[in-house]
Amino acid sequence: MSSILLVEDDNSLGYILKEYLQMHDFEVDWAKDGEEGLKAFKPGKFDICILDVMMPKMDGFALADKLKGIDPKIPLIFLTAKSMKIDKMKGFKAGADDYIVKPVDEEELIMRIQAVLRRSGPPDKAATTESYMVGSYTFHLKNRQLLRNGEAIHLTKKEARVLQLLCEAKGHLVESDKILREVWSENTYFTRRSMDVYISKLRKYLSADEAVKIQNMHGSGYILEEDR
Numbered sequence: 001m002s003s004i005l006l007v008e009d010d011n012s013l014g015y016i017l018k019e020y021l022q023m024h025d026f027e028v029d030w031a032k033d034g035e036e037g038l039k040a041f042k043p044g045k046f047d048i049c050i051l052d053v054m055m056p057k058m059d060g061f062a063l064a065d066k067l068k069g070i071d072p073k074i075p076l077i078f079l080t081a082k083s084m085k086i087d088k089m090k091g092f093k094a095g096a097d098d099y100i101v102k103p104v105d106e107e108e109l110i111m112r113i114q115a116v117l118r119r120s121g122p123p124d125k126a127a128t129t130e131s132y133m134v135g136s137y138t139f140h141l142k143n144r145q146l147l148r149n150g151e152a153i154h155l156t157k158k159e160a161r162v163l164q165l166l167c168e169a170k171g172h173l174v175e176s177d178k179i180l181r182e183v184w185s186e187n188t189y190f191t192r193r194s195m196d197v198y199i200s201k202l203r204k205y206l207s208a209d210e211a212v213k214i215q216n217m218h219g220s221g222y223i224l225e226e227d228r
Helices: 011-023 032-042 059-069 085-093 104-121 159-168 176-184 188-203
Strands: 002-005 027-031 048-052 076-080 098-099 133-135 137-140 143-146 151-154 174-176 212-219 221-226
Touching: 002 032, 002 188, 011 027, 011 104, 027 032, 032 059, 048 059, 048 104, 059 076, 076 104, 085 098, 085 188, 085 212, 098 104, 133 159, 159 176, 159 188, 159 221, 174 176, 176 188, 176 221, 188 212
Parallel strands: 002 027, 002 048, 048 076, 076 098
Antiparallel strands: 133 137, 137 143, 143 151, 174 221, 212 221
């Protein structure tokens, strides 16, 4: 059973979310402001934190910064009434694994929590996906092929690994630091420029399908999106 720290200052919403999450077999500690949330947090106690952004005493971004200082690997989901791109970028820069705009759809919240927990959990080598659907493309990881309408694009090892990381988190941010660590094993000016070149190549390979986009969240990372 996964354990959640819910930090939400709206009494009605906090109560509803706590009850709904508990109905779906989550353990939930509910804190009603940022300072209370910080006091409740203990390393290893929670599997994920759900933070409201606009709160008294300490907002969600400030709380996220403090939680990441205690446990850099703790997954975070922000809840907010703000839907502007600049607000989402601020959330991702603060360490968000996902960002949900109010009003909250409870079923969607459950799915997003489960997706974040899957991504943040220990890797299972036996369960590695061998192929991914990316719009009208099929990406075969083992032979590093990107297929569409019977035509194949052959990827280099680095291109395939970058695309794999984007596919595994499709619709969610992949931090630049993670890509650099996983693919280049270092974060320098030259590896960052190299990463930019590889992202540009992948965009070119995927350009035949206008619904597929690799969005650049400046200063944070990239999101592989499909417009349907």
